[in-house]
Amino acid sequence: xxxxxxxxxxxxxxxxxxxxxxxxxxxxxxxxxxxxxxxxxxxxxxxxxxxxxxxxxxxxxxxxxxxxxxxxxxxxxxxxxxxxxxxxxxxxxxxxxxxxxxxxxxxxxxxxxxxxxxxxxxxxxxxxxxxxxxxxxxxxxxxxxxxxxxxxx
Amino acid sequence: xxxxxxxxxxxxxxxxxxxxxxxxxxxxxxxxxxxxxxxxxxxxxxxxxxxxxxxxxxxxxxxxxxxxxxxxxxxxxxxxxxxxxxxxxxxxxxxxxxxxxxxxxxxxxxxxxxxxxxxxxxxxxxxxxxxxxxxxxxxxxxxxxxxxxxxxxxxxxxxxxxxxxxxxxxxxxxxxxxxxxxxxxxxxxxxxxxxxxxxxxxxxxxxxxxxxxxxxxxxxxxxxxxxxxxxxxxxxxxxxxxxxxxxxxxxxxxxxxxxxxxxxxxxxxxxxxxxxxxxxxxxxxxxxxxxxxxxxxxxxxxxxxxxxxxxxxxxxxxxxxxxxxxxxxxxxxxxxxxxxxxxxxxxxxxxxxxxxxxxxxxxxxxxxxxxxxxxxxxxxxxxxxxxxxxxxxxxxxxxxxxxxxxxxxxxxxxxxxxxxxxxxxxxxxxxxxxxxxxxxxxxxxxxxxxxxxxxxxxxxxxxxxxxxxxxxxxxxxxxxxxxxxxxxxxxxxxxxxxx
Numbered sequence: 001x002x003x004x005x006x007x008x009x010x011x012x013x014x015x016x017x018x019x020x021x022x023x024x025x026x027x028x029x030x031x032x033x034x035x036x037x038x039x040x041x042x043x044x045x046x047x048x049x050x051x052x053x054x055x056x057x058x059x060x061x062x063x064x065x066x067x068x069x070x071x072x073x074x075x076x077x078x079x080x081x082x083x084x085x086x087x088x089x090x091x092x093x094x095x096x097x098x099x100x101x102x103x104x105x106x107x108x109x110x111x112x113x114x115x116x117x118x119x120x121x122x123x124x125x126x127x128x129x130x131x132x133x134x135x136x137x138x139x140x141x142x143x144x145x146x147x148x149x150x151x152x153x
Numbered sequence: 154x155x156x157x158x159x160x161x162x163x164x165x166x167x168x169x170x171x172x173x174x175x176x177x178x179x180x181x182x183x184x185x186x187x188x189x190x191x192x193x194x195x196x197x198x199x200x201x202x203x204x205x206x207x208x209x210x211x212x213x214x215x216x217x218x219x220x221x222x223x224x225x226x227x228x229x230x231x232x233x234x235x236x237x238x239x240x241x242x243x244x245x246x247x248x249x250x251x252x253x254x255x256x257x258x259x260x261x262x263x264x265x266x267x268x269x270x271x272x273x274x275x276x277x278x279x280x281x282x283x284x285x286x287x288x289x290x291x292x293x294x295x296x297x298x299x300x301x302x303x304x305x306x307x308x309x310x311x312x313x314x315x316x317x318x319x320x321x322x323x324x325x326x327x328x329x330x331x332x333x334x335x336x337x338x339x340x341x342x343x344x345x346x347x348x349x350x351x352x353x354x355x356x357x358x359x360x361x362x363x364x365x366x367x368x369x370x371x372x373x374x375x376x377x378x379x380x381x382x383x384x385x386x387x388x389x390x391x392x393x394x395x396x397x398x399x400x401x402x403x404x405x406x407x408x409x410x411x412x413x414x415x416x417x418x419x420x421x422x423x424x425x426x427x428x429x430x431x432x433x434x435x436x437x438x439x440x441x442x443x444x445x446x447x448x449x450x451x452x453x454x455x456x457x458x459x460x461x462x463x464x465x466x467x468x469x470x471x472x473x474x475x476x477x478x479x480x481x482x483x484x485x486x487x488x489x490x491x492x493x494x495x496x497x498x499x500x501x502x503x504x505x506x507x508x509x510x511x512x513x514x515x516x517x518x519x520x521x522x523x524x525x526x527x528x529x530x531x532x533x534x535x536x537x538x539x540x541x542x543x544x545x546x547x548x549x550x551x552x553x554x555x556x557x558x559x560x561x562x563x564x565x566x567x568x569x570x571x572x573x574x575x576x577x578x579x580x581x582x583x584x585x586x587x588x589x590x591x592x593x594x595x596x597x598x599x600x601x602x603x604x605x606x607x608x609x610x611x612x613x614x615x616x617x618x619x620x621x622x623x624x625x626x627x628x629x630x631x632x633x634x635x636x637x638x639x640x641x642x643x644x645x646x647x648x649x650x651x652x
Contacts, residue, residue: 004581004582005582008578008582008584012324012328019331022346026343026345027343030612031607031612031613031614032607032608032611032612033608033612034603034604034607034608035341036338036340036341036343036345037345038604039334039599039600039603039604040331040334040345040346043327043330043331043334044331046327047324047327047328047331050320050323050324050327051324053320054320054321054324057320076377076378077376077377077378078377080376080377081373081376081377081577084372084373084376084549085373085570085573085574088369088549088553088566088570089567089570091553091566092553092563092566092567092570093563095557095563095566096563104550107546107550108546108550111545111546111549112542112543112546115376115542115545116376116540116541116542118542118543126543130546130547130550134550134554138554138558142203142204142207143207144203144554144558145558145561146554146557146558147561
């Protein structure tokens with residue numbers, strides 16, 4: 001039996017059921033006069049069935065555990081993944097308030113220090129260079145709309 | 154217009170200074186990201202979406218296409234020199250290319266990869282010119298039932314060709330189709346699954362999805378491991394393959410080109426499978442199969458030609474049917490749509506400058522790559538020394554900027570991060586992202602053609618079977634589903650008496 005696979009497939013199955021219920025709220029119509037709900041409803045139904053098949057198959061004795069989930073020689077650094085994601089989420093919500101330059105400087109500094117830490121001078125210099133250079137290239141040269149924020153730039 | 158007339162017309166477009174510049178930028182960036190492991194052509198092309206707003210549609214598509222085949226070139230460089238495939242399609246090149254480099258023959262390996270790619274790329278451009286227009290003439294006559302059945306065949310092939318579990322791939326394809334229904338309904342504009350969110354009204358964006366699944370997820374998977382950088386030691390001298398090398402490589406290049414081109418046309422094929430098949434074919438045909446894996450130049454020449462020819466072949470379904478054959482083509486399709494151009498059977502007629510300009514620019518681009526790559530290999534090698542801990546924050550920053558600048562909406566960043574986590578988990582649990590993205594892109598077309606067909610037939614599903622072309626597509630799809638199943642049953646039945 002394959003624990004991770006079963007849980008993943010069970011999760012997909014629940015998603016499929018919820019989607020089926022949600023799609024039913026739309027006007028499904030019939031085959032002759034298909035409404036906006038027809039396509040998503042049948043898709044969600046098929047998705048639930050395929051997920052159910054995945055659950056059953058993961059419960060079969062021969063089902064193999066995915067390679068990535070097996071114990072590797074070195075422990076995985078899941079905390080680095082979480083830290084990076086958190087950094088990016090904070091960045092997304094602070095971006096418009098702080099502005100591109102400040103927010104990007106902080107994000108870069110965080111990423112340079114949080115995963116495989118660079119020395120402070122390198123991290124600060126690198127973050128400064130990256131945020132200024134990307135500002136010049138993307139905002140001034142390519143004229144993308146990036147938020148000005150606190151500095152008004 | 155005849156073949157030569159069209160080719161000349163195309164060259165008159167692609168040789169305009171602005172398009173030459175676009176092509177150069179495309180192949181240069183393509184090679185660069187092909188060299189750098191961890192950022193692929195899909196993410197880069199999505200990243201450059203906003204940059205193309207200011208460009209003409211022709212220049213934008215020329216640049217985007219350049220990134221794609223440029224990355225194929227760059228990917229082979231890292232495979233040969235450091236045994237790290239910069240692009241998935243160059244995985245096979247590691248087998249013999251790296252061995253050649255270890256034996257001090259990095260130069261000829263890089264040289265034959267470049268020349269082979271150039272020859273294959275050139276042949277595939279001629280192929281597009283020959284196959285594209287007749288195919289478009291047939292496709293013009295497709296009605297909604299034919300389009301729907303063709304899409305079903307496409308989804309089946311994508312699922313069938315995936316390397317892992319077919320059932321998981323099918324689940325991902327259906328999920329992709331479902332995610333494509335989020336937003337306004339294409340026919341009566343009823344909001345679906347939007348829950349009052351304005352961001353979701355426009356539907357989930359292709360760029361945040363792709364950047365999440367292919368950009369962010371890749372970075373997360375990499376930083377989770379302890380990173381070790383391999384130090385490059387080989388020195389490169391003499392890039393030109395010897396006479397003997399050419400003799401050994403000529404036939405593999407020719408076979409790889411043909412194989413890659415025709416396989417590349419098939420939906421879901423991409424350029425990875427053709428390179429593997431070419432390698433297997435060359436080993437089987439070789440008089441010295443034992444040399445494969447120990448530095449056989451045929452093992453570099455064949456697959457490298459195949460993956461480049463496949464990039465050309467995969468343009469055909471997009472340019473003539475309006476159906477992307479792989480994820481890169483899906484991004485390219487996005488670029489077409491952003492500029493208000495619908496790729497498909499009418500493209501040649503309505504926008505001949507785009508069709509012929511883009512096709513011939515690939516020829517020009519291939520020539521540029523040959524000139525660019527051979528002298529710049531030293532620079533690419535230097536780039537490989539940039540540590541990943543410096544590279545990954547930059548990749549993430551590019552992803553964020555690319556996604557945000559499309560509609561200045563922070564929720565697009567959040568959507569990208571959600572798909573990043575999803576892609577990370579999918580990789581761990583061995584679910585393929587490719588069927589999901591392709592189905593997502595084609596979902597709207599599938600729904601429209603299905604609903605139109607049903608209205609035409611007043612609700613009878615027989616419309617898909619009674620029209621000959623549509624029926625043929627569905628039969629082909631059914632064969633693909635049934636054959637492997639029957640084959641595995643027969644195999645186990647044959648094995649049973651011996652047990």
